[in-house]
Amino acid sequence: MVLALQIILVLASVIMTVFVLLHKGKGGGLSSLFGGGVQSNLSGSTVVEKNLDRYTIVTAVIWVACIVALNLLGTYGS
Template sequence: MILALEIVLVISAVLMTVFVLLHKGKGGGLSSLFGGGVQSNLSGSTVVEKNLDRYTIVMVIIWLACIVGLNLLQTYSG
């Protein structure tokens, strides 16, 4: 059980990182340094951003649940 939670934790962490990096930059941050500010008006749609937000939130919930589950299993296992 602990191994399965650790595997899900690593996979959800990687997917969460990818989803956060896929978000469109807002403002003059690092994304505008590499030309992201110019393309921000031309690319992407609001439906895609909403779905990406939902997927990111689901990954955060799975990640947090794995951390809490691993902590409870290791605390009460012996």
């Protein structure tokens, strides 16, 4: 159980890092490298950006849940 949570935590960390880097920032971020910068400047908030926000939030919730579960398992045993 602990090993599975640790694997999920690592995967969620990597995925969340990629999602955060794909967000459009003041300078455009990495999203402008993949062609997202020009389109998002023309149309404001796109469906892709909204979905990216949702995916980032879901990944962050999974990440926090894994940390809490690992802490509880470490404290009270499995």
